[in-house]
Amino acid sequence: xxxxxxxxxxxxxxxxxxxxxxxxxxxxxxxxxxxxxxxxxxxxxxxxxxxxxxxxxxxxxxxxxxxxxxxxxxxxxxxxxxxxxxxxxxxxxxxxxxxxxxxxxxxxxxxxxxxxxxxxxxxxxxxxxxxxxxxxxxxxxxxxxxxxxxxxxxxxxxxxxxxxxxxxxxxxxxxxxxxxxxxxxxxxxxxxxxxxxxxxxxxxxxxxxxxxxxxxxxxxxxxxxxxxxxxxxxxxxxxxxxxxxxxxxxxxxxxxxxxxxxxxxxxxxxxxxxxxxxxxxxxxxxxxxxxxxxxxxxxxxxxxxxxxxxxxxxxxxxxx
Amino acid sequence: xxxxxxxxxxxxxxxxxxxxxxxxxxxxxxxxxxxxxxxxxxxxxxxxxxxxxxxxxxxxxxxxxxxxxxxxxxxxxxxxxxxxxxxxxxxxxxxxxxxxxxxxxxxxxxxxxxxxxxxxxxxxxxxxxxxxxxxxxxxxxxxxxxxxxxxxxxxxxxxxxxxxxxxxxxxxxxxxxxxxxxxxxxxxxxxxxxxxxxxxxxxxxxxxxxxxxxxxxxxxxxxxxxxxxxxxxxxxxxxxxxxxxxxxxxxxxxxxxxxxxxxxx
Numbered sequence: 001x002x003x004x005x006x007x008x009x010x011x012x013x014x015x016x017x018x019x020x021x022x023x024x025x026x027x028x029x030x031x032x033x034x035x036x037x038x039x040x041x042x043x044x045x046x047x048x049x050x051x052x053x054x055x056x057x058x059x060x061x062x063x064x065x066x067x068x069x070x071x072x073x074x075x076x077x078x079x080x081x082x083x084x085x086x087x088x089x090x091x092x093x094x095x096x097x098x099x100x101x102x103x104x105x106x107x108x109x110x111x112x113x114x115x116x117x118x119x120x121x122x123x124x125x126x127x128x129x130x131x132x133x134x135x136x137x138x139x140x141x142x143x144x145x146x147x148x149x150x151x152x153x154x155x156x157x158x159x160x161x162x163x164x165x166x167x168x169x170x171x172x173x174x175x176x177x178x179x180x181x182x183x184x185x186x187x188x189x190x191x192x193x194x195x196x197x198x199x200x201x202x203x204x205x206x207x208x209x210x211x212x213x214x215x216x217x218x219x220x221x222x223x224x225x226x227x228x229x230x231x232x233x234x235x236x237x238x239x240x241x242x243x244x245x246x247x248x249x250x251x252x253x254x255x256x257x258x259x260x261x262x263x264x265x266x267x268x269x270x271x272x273x274x275x276x277x278x279x280x281x282x283x284x285x286x287x288x289x290x291x292x293x294x295x296x297x298x299x300x301x302x303x304x305x306x307x308x309x310x311x312x313x314x315x316x317x318x319x320x
Numbered sequence: 321x322x323x324x325x326x327x328x329x330x331x332x333x334x335x336x337x338x339x340x341x342x343x344x345x346x347x348x349x350x351x352x353x354x355x356x357x358x359x360x361x362x363x364x365x366x367x368x369x370x371x372x373x374x375x376x377x378x379x380x381x382x383x384x385x386x387x388x389x390x391x392x393x394x395x396x397x398x399x400x401x402x403x404x405x406x407x408x409x410x411x412x413x414x415x416x417x418x419x420x421x422x423x424x425x426x427x428x429x430x431x432x433x434x435x436x437x438x439x440x441x442x443x444x445x446x447x448x449x450x451x452x453x454x455x456x457x458x459x460x461x462x463x464x465x466x467x468x469x470x471x472x473x474x475x476x477x478x479x480x481x482x483x484x485x486x487x488x489x490x491x492x493x494x495x496x497x498x499x500x501x502x503x504x505x506x507x508x509x510x511x512x513x514x515x516x517x518x519x520x521x522x523x524x525x526x527x528x529x530x531x532x533x534x535x536x537x538x539x540x541x542x543x544x545x546x547x548x549x550x551x552x553x554x555x556x557x558x559x560x561x562x563x564x565x566x567x568x569x570x571x572x573x574x575x576x577x578x579x580x581x582x583x584x585x
Contacts, residue, residue, distance in 0.1 A: 070409040074448025075477065078521040081451075098408020104323040111408060136326040139404035141333060141368045142375070142413065152322050181360035182351045183325065220353075248355060249363065 033123035034091035036236060039064040041275035041308070043300045044093065045292045046282060052082050054289040059089060062296060064125060066093035066279050072122075073114040083122065093126040093237065093279070094119060095206075100140070101160040101174070102133035102147045112167050119168055126237055126277075128173040128206045129164070131157065131194055148183035149193040154200075161201035173204030173236045178211040178243075178252035182219055190215065191229035204236030207276070209266045210258065214243050214250045223265050232273045240266060240299060241281040255284035258295060266299070270306045278303065325349060333365050334401060372400045372413065379414045380440045383421070385495040386433060395424065411448065415441060432486035439488055439525065442480035442516040446523045449478035452575045459577055467579060469546035473539045474576035478518035481537050485511040489527040519572040531556035532564050536573065 042063020047055065065086055072079050086092070099111060119127055132144040147153045157174075165172055176194050188196075198205045207230060216223035242256030258266075258280075270276065280295045328345050350357035373396040377384055384392040399420050405413040418441055421427050422434035463471065482488070487509050494503045513533035515526045528536075531552040538548035552559040568574040 070411060073409055073411065075450035077447050077449060077451065077478075077518060079448070081521060096408075098410070100408050104326055108408065114409070133326060134408045135405070136323070136330050138406070139330055139334075140406065140408050140413075141330060141364075142371050142405055142408065142410050143364065143368045145329070145364065148322065148325060150322075156322060180363045181357070183349055184351055185325065185349075248359075251363070 034064075034125040036125055036277075039091050039093075039125050039277045041277070041303065043278045043280070043296045043303065044090075045280045045296050046095075047086060048283070048286055049079075049082075050286055051289045051292075056085065058289070060289075060293050062090060062293075063277060064091040064093055064279075066095050066126075066281075069094040069096040069115055069118060069127075070098050072118050073111075080121075087122050091125040092122050093128065094122065094124045095175075096127070096129045097144070098134055098140070098142070099129045099164065100132075100134035101129055101164065102131065102145075102153065102157055103136050104133075104156065105136055105138065107160055107163055112164065116168050119170060126173060126204075126206075127168065127170055128175055128204075128237065130177050131174045131197065132177045144177045146177060146179035146181065146183070147193075148185040149188040149190055150185050151188070154188070154193060154196055157197050158201045161197060161203050165201070165203065171203060173206040174198070175206035175208055175239065176211050176215075178208070178214040178218075178250075180218060180249055180251070189221075189229070191226040195230055195234065198231075198234045205230060205234045206237045206239060207235045207269065207273075208239035208241070209269055210239065210241045210243060210262050211252060213259070213262050213265050214252050217250050224268060227265070227269050227272060230273070235273050235276050238266070238269065238273075238276045238278040239281050240278060240295070253284050254281050257291070258298075263298070263302070267302050267305070270303060275303050275306050275308065329361075332361055333368055336401065369397065369400060371410070372405060373397070375410050375413050376400075376417065379444055380417060380437055381497075382440055382492055382495045383417075383433060383437050385497075386430065386436065386491070387427070391426075395421070395426065398424070398426075411444075414444075417441065432484070432488060432491060435482070435484035435486055435488050436491055438482055438484075439492055439514060439516070442482060442514075443523055443525065445480060446478035446516050446518045449476070449518060452476055454572060455569045455575050455577070457569075463579065469544065470579055471545040471577050472542060472580065473545065473548075473574045474578070475536065475540050476517055476572055476575045478516070478523070479536070479540065479573055480516040481533060481540065482514040482516070483511070483533065484514065487527075488512050489514055489525060492525060515573065517571065517573050524571070529556065529559075531559040535559070535561075535564060536568070539574070 044062050044064035044066055047065040047067050067083065072083050074080065096115060099107070099115065101107070130144050132146060134144065135141050147157070161172065161174060174194065174197060176190065194205055197203065212223050212226045216226065240258050240262065241252065241254045242258055244251045244253045244256060278299050280292050280299065282292055328349060332346050346357045346361045350360055373393060376396045376399065377392065387395070399417060403416050403420065407413070418434045418437040421437050427433050487505060487507070489512050490505050493499060494505065512527045513530050515528045515533070515536065517524055534555045535548050535552035538551040543551070549561055552561065552564070565574070
């Protein structure tokens with residue numbers, strides 16, 4: 001047997017003769033950055049992996065797409081490849097579920113760094129997080145837990161939002177969450193709390209109209225009062241989704257069509273806030289893409305009934 | 321105070337004896353009304369365990385196919401209690417599942433289960449691993465032949481190597497949802513040396529000869545080319561060095577090369 005070293009020598013000649021040299025794929029640059037004005041007055045949908053092929057084939061006329069930021073925190077592979085492909089067609093909104101800005105833990109630097117890397121690569125029109133906490137003492141529950149609405153929580157959230165915006169070098173928006181309980185300590189109405197966060201941290205409000213309705217039913221307040229308390233200039237985006245009524249409580253499942261009550265509240269909200277970019281969210285029991293597009297069309301029709309004068313920017317759509 | 325409230329709430333969510341904890345701590349934290357505080361906590365507990373169990377199901381479909389959905393749920397519940405989720409990014413949850421199965425006495429009659437789970441975690445890692453350009457053969461042009469032995473190759477970031485005493489690639493194959501052929505497994509085989517790699521977006525799981533495995537493992541441990549070759553020949557005197565290297569470059573397993581003097585241009 002020849003020594004391994006001898007066999008290792010001279011192996012290159014064989015490789016060269018194999019004609020294997022491939023040209024490296026040309027690097028594709030990120031398309032021009034979109035600003036929030038670019039999605040003004042438009043409707044988008046949540047982009048989920050089972051719809052990738054149908055979306056690429058149809059390229060429906062939508063104002064923007066939204067993804068869950070954490071699903072694109074990996075270093076490479078299929079998720080980022082698709083995200084870049086869609087970003088070349090549509091403005092993108094990055095919607096985080098895990099930053100946990102309401103937790104008393106310090107912000108997770110590793111998580112923030114991944115979010116910044118993604119934002120810098122994708123140049124989203126919007127970045128949002130939830131007004132909630134997702135874990136404490138290093139243990140995450142990966143569910144959106146409500147805060148007690150107190151002065152202490154307020155100081156705490158404002159500090160975290162400020163840190164996030166400073167770190168990212170971008171403004172973020174915070175979304176009101178659905179909840180199935182209220183804490184004894186709460187002494188500020190939820191609507192006043194989120195408005196105060198926006199006013200003092202300088203962040204936008206992502207107003208989930210379905211969550212307002214769900215909480216109004218679960219906790220017994222008038223949903224319209226909530227909407228009335230929100231300043232028109234604060235809201236950067238609206239979310240619409242379906243809930244499930246278990247008989248004892250409404251659960252925000254993102255797994256059904258938007259209810260007629262929520263459509264009515266949406267119309268009421270737009271009449272007050274103007275043509276705010278609106279997203280159809282669907283996560284569980286994901287139906288065919290056409291169902292989401294149908295809901296988007298319905299939202300668009302309601303938006304068209306709102307006087308354009310309520311919003312300074314023209315409606316635009318991207319893709320055909 | 322907020323830190324205490326959050327600590328108590330999470331402790332209640334994961335309390336092993338739910339009935340005791342709910343009535344004590346939660347009544348002081350949560351308003352009642354239409355539903356009792358403990359009923360409201362139970363809704364969150366249900367959501368949390370459903371989300372985390374769902375994440376494990378998505379990660380470990382072969383494990384679930386082998387043990388069945390009810391037993392998988394039973395194992396998942398134990399795992400979730402024992403293993404805190406480390407991040408708000410759910411994709412980081414479940415890394416310890418193979419080790420958990422290895423130590424879990426309930427799964428004693430399935431000794432191969434944790435190796436199959438390790439393969440599933442490797443698939444997950446490969447799915448998110450960094451992209452790399454293909455091997456640039458021009459880099460080798462400047463290397464004098466006498467220095468070839470000192471070359472150090474780089475594997476694609478998605479490459480994972482798993483050795484098992486069970487035929488885990490075959491077990492994986494027959495448990496895929498679209499698999500329709502013969503489901504018999506030959507348990508007489510000595511086991512598997514498995515190479516996991518992603519080529520563009522396609523993840524490949526292959527059983528490779530032991531010599532190939534040793535060769536790639538040495539490269540992964542940053543051995544020079546001659547040392548890696550020696551490891552392979554120790555495993556098999558008839559190891560096809562050139563063929564293996566070529567195939568590894570062609571299939572995107574080996575993506576780069578350097579000399580210790582620095583990267584080759």
